[in-house]
Amino acid sequence: MAEYSPIIPREAIDRSFAKQGPKQYTLWVDIEHCIGCNACTIACKAENNTPVGVDYNRVIEIEEGDFRDASKTPNVGVTFVPMPCMHCGQPACQAACPVGAITKRKEDGIVLINKDKCIGCRYCAWACPYGAPQFNAEAKIMEKCTLCVHRTDKGLQPACVTTCPAKVRFFGELNELTMVMRERRAKGVSISVGGADTKPSVQYTSK
């Protein structure tokens, strides 16, 4: 793995944290029950009309376990991890952007790219530890998951959440989501990449 970019100074990332408001809208993905159907990826593509190669939400397949060792019982499994934008508390992309095109909205904590300002330099792709920003080669700008801001502003749920056939994606305010997770006795898993604690807001629960 390419190690997390050390170029963005820690202070720059910390400074961006000061702009976080009290509310943080985010997703909760229950990867224990995710069936890897990629319906979220397709729903996202349809909703945001993204060109080929630009996917705001990708599902990563992870195979683990071993069956070659004859002395043990075969124990293999596959897990699917949907990876949207983490809408971090301290976005590394925001700290990297040279023109201030990336903002974290105070009222709901959604990290957005201003298409009028973006100059398509891809510095955010370099900086993001989760590989979320996508380069749109046609428009020469960066795009990424907006938590379907055009829908959520109207009180609707993001397209991936309404589409998910296994009902493993949930959208809501971070504190409310963690309450629901606690009620369901779901154990949260935090994403952390070596040295890059950008305070990702998307919650995952696993077995």
Next chain:
Amino acid sequence: MNSLIEIGLQVPVRLDSTLCSRFRSTKSECAACAMVCPAPGAVRLGDGTGNNSAEINAACVGCGACVSACPNGAIRLLEDDQRVAERIAKKARAGEVFRFACIRAQVRADMVLPCLSRLTEALMLEPIRRDARRVELCAPDCSGCGLRKTAQQWERTLAFSQALCDSAGLGVARISSVQVQVGDAQEIRLPARTPNSRRRLFGAIAERLKSGGDERPVEIAAAGGTEPEAFRDIVQRHSENSKRTDLLGVLDALPGLKVTSKHVLAAAIPLGQLDVDQRCVACNVCETLCPTGALTHREEAGNYALEFDAAQCTGCRVCELACYHQALHLRQTVDLALLFQRSRVTLISARLTKCQGCGERILGNGLAFCPACQVSGDRRDSVARSFFSGGN
């Protein structure tokens, strides 16, 4: 007469924000105008998030310190440098001492200004270009003046002009400052060739107003008609830094020019010399964001070359701060002879390859995917993997 015309207008300066370093990159923390502005609250700097550009509002007193301080020439007074230079040229006499005085100085001077900080390097050198023996800046002690914050600016401009004189082989002593008593400055008036009639005066005012009146409706139509241009399109253009053009014009015309190399600290003057190292990926951000267009790139037969015009560089550091890969660096010292030579330097030249992922071209040999595509994919994978197997 100028004051007659300018009374009706609110802000005596205009800011071309496309030249402002802060506008072009939110990473820029340039505060050259705010540091010298004597009027509290006249300059407002952006907060680094949305619009980071500097703004000048009606509290401005029109002293012109920011005009002289802005390295990129983004700020212009209504009576612009060109007109002041013309006035200087008319008054300068060959072989004589040319005196600039601030309005508080008790001295007879060739030109009296509200504040000496109005002078840019080009204006300070203008009398020398017109064969004046020496230039003297007459000012009383600035600490008792309401505009005392601007004193640092004219002293800095003086130091830079002296260094330029030295590099041009004219000697440091051609420009100096003289401390005088506080009093009323008197401007030496040129003998009028024809008697000034009231008809001529009002005729001139009417003409000026008419020409000014032509400009304004055009601006309003441009602002109101179509929707504002996107930032990403604006930064593709590079306006001319008229302040630097004026300075280069004056430097070229200096009599008795014998250029010698002179190295000075880059932090003190609006000049820069750049180095680019192997970390460059040809993203062109430096070229796009450079306010003055000092950086340009060429692509020929799959080869990428970044060129640098040192005479246009104002040392604003936008390129250095914006470069994510930290490939650009400004040198500690600058050779003043660069302003006289106008050489274009090729900073980096390397082969471009096309990424199979995003189709963008990047620097690098034999790479199938650009590092940005490679890194994104790898990161998604490893993040997903790490928190599944190791996160519990």
